[in-house]
Amino acid sequence: MTDLLSLDAVAAMDDATFVETFGDLFEHSPWVAERVARARPFASVTEMHDMMMGAVEAAEDDEKLSLLRAHPDLAGKAALAGELTHASTGEQASAGLDTLTPEEMERFTELNTAYSMRFGFPFIMAVKGADKARILAGFEGRLGNARTDEMQRALAEVGKIAWLRLLDRVAPAPTGKLTTHVLDTAAGRPANGLPVTLHRLDGERRTEVGRFVTNDDGRLDAPALQGADFTAGTYEWVFECGVYFARTGTETHAPPFLDRVPLRFGISNPEAHYHVPLLLSPWALSTYRGS
Amino acid sequence: MTDLLSLDAVAAMDDATFVETFGDLFEHSPWVAERVARARPFASVTEMHDMMMGAVEAAEDDEKLSLLRAHPDLAGKAALAGELTHASTGEQASAGLDTLTPEEMERFTELNTAYSMRFGFPFIMAVKGADKARILAGFEGRLGNARTDEMQRALAEVGKIAWLRLLDRVAPAPTGKLTTHVLDTAAGRPANGLPVTLHRLDGERRTEVGRFVTNDDGRLDAPALQGADFTAGTYEWVFECGVYFARTGTETHAPPFLDRVPLRFGISNPEAHYHVPLLLSPWALSTYRGS
Amino acid sequence: MTDLLSLDAVAAMDDATFVETFGDLFEHSPWVAERVARARPFASVTEMHDMMMGAVEAAEDDEKLSLLRAHPDLAGKAALAGELTHASTGEQASAGLDTLTPEEMERFTELNTAYSMRFGFPFIMAVKGADKARILAGFEGRLGNARTDEMQRALAEVGKIAWLRLLDRVAPAPTGKLTTHVLDTAAGRPANGLPVTLHRLDGERRTEVGRFVTNDDGRLDAPALQGADFTAGTYEWVFECGVYFARTGTETHAPPFLDRVPLRFGISNPEAHYHVPLLLSPWALSTYRGS
Amino acid sequence: MTDLLSLDAVAAMDDATFVETFGDLFEHSPWVAERVARARPFASVTEMHDMMMGAVEAAEDDEKLSLLRAHPDLAGKAALAGELTHASTGEQASAGLDTLTPEEMERFTELNTAYSMRFGFPFIMAVKGADKARILAGFEGRLGNARTDEMQRALAEVGKIAWLRLLDRVAPAPTGKLTTHVLDTAAGRPANGLPVTLHRLDGERRTEVGRFVTNDDGRLDAPALQGADFTAGTYEWVFECGVYFARTGTETHAPPFLDRVPLRFGISNPEAHYHVPLLLSPWALSTYRGS
Incomplete structure (x- = not known):
């Protein structure tokens, strides 16, 4: 990973540098960056992204359509010919789209064709970290949409792609954190003394990033991750429920x-x-994103 | 794994062979097998075990106490001296009790001593497949019990040890099965077309044992495992929820x-x-043992 | 309640009678009935409604807009002047819209005006059985929508109004049923012997419609309601969990x-x-629409 | 309700007054109060009760048995003859035991006899606010227990009776509170702007005790009840989920x-x-006692 820009550094750029730096967040569409350059400073990456999406929403219909049409097919001719933008190349590779079998390639070609004939723009999906099965399911789930709905959905995917690109370049504000809470729903009380580990998953790689024990309120004494340590990605709690029940x-x-x-x-x-708690009895469990 | 006896073979044994074969299910206590030999045939391993536990419950108090006292300490002197029964040796090893550090050994010795001074019998726990943390937590959880409660609990653990030994010797009746069901609680309907895999976990080893897709009712078309394929142990469903949401x-x-x-x-x-379903929304999940 | 037509009687009507009978399901828009008359017979009220909604979806954009515009304002001038269709009068009264205070009337007028200025058609909502708070919240929730989304949503509400009118005229196919299942998530087994009553709620009126006890699988021996006894409306299970825990x-x-x-x-x-189960421990419960 | 004593007033009593005042919390057993009189002051009613239960636990076995035997049968001869203590009379009446039919009376007599023949002490249950069905289920659930277990359970019920009597006499420390939190598990965010009412239920009587709207974090701005306003009893939240979904x-x-x-x-x-939250989607809900 290259060094991330600070929000302060983003604020300090002159307009031209800003547009040069972020003009490609939206595929071949520097006008998005141009229209928000003067809205700086941004208090957070979230705000920066919200502003850019606001500019997209406020754009004319033909601008939106051009934005969609600026995207390459997934696993399409441009990819084969090595003509993708740098960002697109990495994103498609992360989803395994650079190593399709001939049969898979044919399936993607069929679906790309069917989709663009129906909607007049290419199928767009934030594929970074997804796999083929999920992407194919995405085609299936969206091919039947009404065109106005699908246009909106495609723009939402464009927004997610820009978000992921943005996170690769700018350091988030240190407001994020991950917490948990374990409740014993059979006993009606917090589950204390329960060992928990937190792991980060990158494809097949699995890294332990924290080791905790719940306190008397069933919580950890501090966030499991926060600030710069808390990055986007896939995580896994492992709760030692057997130890808790034994104790x-x-x-x-x-x-x-x-x-x-x-x-x-x-x-x-x-x-x-992100509050990701565990409701636990010896025979049942629940979790959810809480607040 | 050695070949398992059939329930029919168990039924056909003469009494002496039955007692010889199953006399050690309960540590150094062949009287349990003796008292149920005439109750044969057994329709299931569950029934065979229930009968034996009935014999234990019906026994005199001093017989129960002798049964408890017939057990070795966990990681105790008998283990060090290689004097455990064959079954106990394997069970203690499976929980890592044969490779304790000196500090861990000291902790076990302390706890064993404290426990047997308090209750007059050794600490008994069905440790097969457990780890040290869970066993130490078990000590902690039970040392404070009232003696009559703890005696009952210790007998329950004896029963679980016998159960696990029994499963190593007799083939279960083919009545068992594992099923699932996925409900989309945001949409209020079965989650169909959701890919699921089932894995068996043996310590660090992980084996895929089935690959399924949910049908229109959110269920698998048949049990994921049943009859002889369905064995005791640790399993893991992996639900491809991302694929379902995309679709x-x-x-x-x-x-x-x-x-x-x-x-x-x-x-x-x-x-x-075992019915182990998934209640799923994009931001929450529950599972439980159902029926 | 007047006598309901059977699906057979609907099938036997000549086209003119069919249109005369069902022409007003969609407000002032008999063309919907006309376009499905030849699709008879219908196996169910659900199918009949699906067909009609298909005709609406397949209609031209200006027909859809006319359909929307054929609806009166909620609590609007037509209502005050007694000029609503018979069906609309009853629906609006059931939601208390015929007894608004002057302040409430003013609020509705403002919202109706804001809504129709924004979208070019009146605010439509299936209000039967709703109350003022829910209707006002509906205004709030939809006023900010994009126009294409809101047009789709308004047509969905038209569909719900037609559905409720249809249920007042045609007897459903006897395929419906209400079932339950109680699981004890602390004990990991079905909750048997648990008394349950079922009540029907009509505004302030509460009628007991069934009295049951869960069986060994935690279920009722038969559906709580089925066929003709199972009508649309609001229901309440009352589970005697205290009795179950005591037992x-x-x-x-x-x-x-x-x-x-x-x-x-x-x-x-x-x-x-409708499967509406209860997952129960002494300190937690869940329910959901299952299948 | 008579005026409650403050914890300060309890602390200021001389020993004799303390025993006179609280000697009957444990039926005909003033020795419990005697043994904790010197442990004053108590920081809370909970602590006062804990101390008393500690004295019971520390008592000799024959004292415990006498304590159990000091209790009257439920709906038994003493009740018929008007010979119950004042407290017992009210408790039994609150559960409807003073208005049994002859058949019910016969059933209670049978169960009382079976129970005391088996255990050597009368069936004891904290019946205040319970109904006949729950009490009869309690007999059923406990008649099969082992004697040592049942003795412990009976003492626990004695403790609950004393607790309820204590709450009728001493004002709790103002540490209690009732809170809630509504999470939208379909959207993965707090459910804000959701109207909630809180009701207190006394038998058939239902009193609204609060009216709230959830804030941006899905919580109420302050506890729904706290301090002196938060009393033991039965409560009901009513969540206006339809309004929230509409909004x-x-x-x-x-x-x-x-x-x-x-x-x-x-x-x-x-x-x-007591934290009693709601996890909500349009098709599912959960609640639990949280912290």
Whole structure:
């Protein structure tokens, strides 16, 4: 990963530098950056992105359509010919689109054709970190949409692509954090003394990034991750529920129905608070994004 | 794994062979097998075990106490001296109790001493597949019990040890099965077309044992495992929720909060029906043992 | 309630009678009925409605707009002047729109004006059984929509109004039913022997329509309601959880956190299967529409 | 309700007054009060009760048995003869035990006899506010217990009776409160602007005790009840989910599956924090006692 720009550095750029730096967040469409350059300073990457999406929404219909049409097909001719933008090349590769079998290639070609004949613009999806199955499912889920709905959806995907590109360049404001809370729903009280580890998952790689024990309120004493340590990506809690049940004298089967419990989740906005708790009984569990 | 006896073979044994074969299910206590030999035939391993536990419950108090006292300390002198029964040796090793550090050994010795001074019998726990943290937590959870409660709890653990030994010797009746069901709680309908894999976990080893797609009712067309294929142990569903949301056109973040969702659970009785469903929205999930 | 037509009687009508009978399901727009008359027979009210909605979707844009514009304002001038269709009069009265205070009337007038200036058609909402707070919230929730989205949403509301009118005239196919299932998530087993009553709620009136006890699988022996007895409306289960916990010897506080537990829910399609279960521990509960 | 004593007043009593005042919390057993008189002052009613239960636990086995035997049968001869203590009379009446039919009376007599023959002490249950069905279920759930377990359970019920009597005499410390939180699990964010009312239920009587709207974090701006206003008893939240869904533009059926949602729960300890949240989607809900 290259060094990230600070929000201060973004604020200090002259307009031309700003547009040069961020003109490609929206594929071949520097006008988006141009229209928000004067709205600086931005308090957060979230705000910077919101402003840019506001500029897209406020644009004329033909500008929006041009923006959509500026995108390459997924696994299409431009990709084969090596003519993608630098960003697109990496994104498509991260989803395995650079190593399709001939059959898969044919399927993508068919779907790209069907989609662009129906809507008049290419299929756009924020594919970074996705896999082929999810992308193909995305085609299936959107091919039947009404055109106005699909245009809106495509613009939302453009926004997500820009968001992911932005996170590769600008350091988020240090407002984000990840917290948890374990409640014992059979006993009606916080689950204290429960060991928890947190892992970061990058494809097949798995890195432990924290090791905790819940306190008397069933919480960790501090956020598991916060500020610069809290980055977008895929994470997994592993809750040692078997240890907790043993410690509280709760009888379980052998092996216990719930023992070492993984909960996997994705973080898209590292400036936000993600509360990802566990409601636990010996025979049931729930989780959700809380606040 | 050695070949398992059939329930028919168990039924056909003469009494002496039955007692010889199953006399050690309960540590140094062949009287349990003796008292149920005439109750044969057993329709299931569950019934065989229930009968044996009935014999234990019906025994005199001093017989129960002798049964408890027939057990070795966990990681105790008998283990060090290689004097454990064959079954106990394997069980303690599976929990890593044969490779304790000196500090851990000292901790176990302290706890064993404290426990047997308090209760007059050794600490008993069905440790097969557990780890040190869970066993130490078990000590902590039970040392404070009242003696009558703890005696009952210790007998329950004896029963679980016998159950696990029994499953190593007799083939279960083919009544067990594992099923699932995925409901989309944001849309209020079954989640169809959702890819699911099932994995078996043996320590660090992970084996895929099935690959499915949910049908229109959100279920698999047949049990994921049943009969002889359904054995006790640790399993993990992996639900491809990201694919499902893409297919239904549900917009998610990048990455999605819930994408590839593992649910890990233990199966203790392979003759039973385990229904382990998923209640799913883009931002929340629940599971439980259902019926 | 007047007698309902059977689906057979609907099938047997000549086209003119069909259109005369159902021409007003869609406000002042008999063309919808005309276009589906030849699609008879209908296997269900659901199918009849689906066909009609298909005709609306397939209509020209100006026909759709005319359909929307054929609707009166909620609590508007037509209502004051007694010029609503018979169906609209009853629907608006059921939501209390015939007894607004002057201040409320003024608020509705303002919102109607703002809405129709923005979108070019009146605010349409299936208000039968709603109350003023929900209707006002509906204005708030939709005034900010994009016009194409809102037009689609307005047509969906037209569809719901037609659906409710249809249920007042044609007897549903006897395919619907209401079932439940109670799982004890602390014990990991079905909650058997739990008394349940079912109530129907009509405004302030509350009628007990069934009294049950869960069986060994935690279910009722038969659907709580099915066929002709299962009508659209608001229902409430009352689960006697305190009795269940007492019967299973589960200790609870005084009073128990969960004792007599009501779960209230609405049924919109009496031809469908509604499974409304309860996941229960002494300190937590969940419900959902299942299948 | 008579005036409650303050904890300060309890602290200021001389020992004899203290024993006179609280000697009957434990039926005909003033020794419990005697043994804790010197442990004053108590910081809370919870602490006072904990101390008393500690004295019971520390008592000799024959004292415990005498304590159990000092209790009257439920709906038994003493009740018929008007020989109950004042407190017992009120408690039994609150559960309807003073108006049994002859058949019910016979059933209670049978169960009382079976129970005391089995255990050697009368069936004890904290019946205040319970009904006959729950009490009969309690007999059923406990008659099969082992004697040592049942003795412990009976002492726990004695403790609950004493707790309820204590709350009738001493004002709790003002540490208790009731809070909630509504999360939209379909949208992954707090449910703001959702109207909630809180009701207190006394038998058939229902009193609205608060009216709130959730704030931007899905919470109420302050506890719904706290300090002296937060008393033990049965409460019901009513969440206006239909209004929330309308306001957020979420399409629902007609009627919505979840519209006006009641959640009923019991508060046993007015010195504690009860967090009773709602996890909500258009088709599912959960609640639990949180912290």
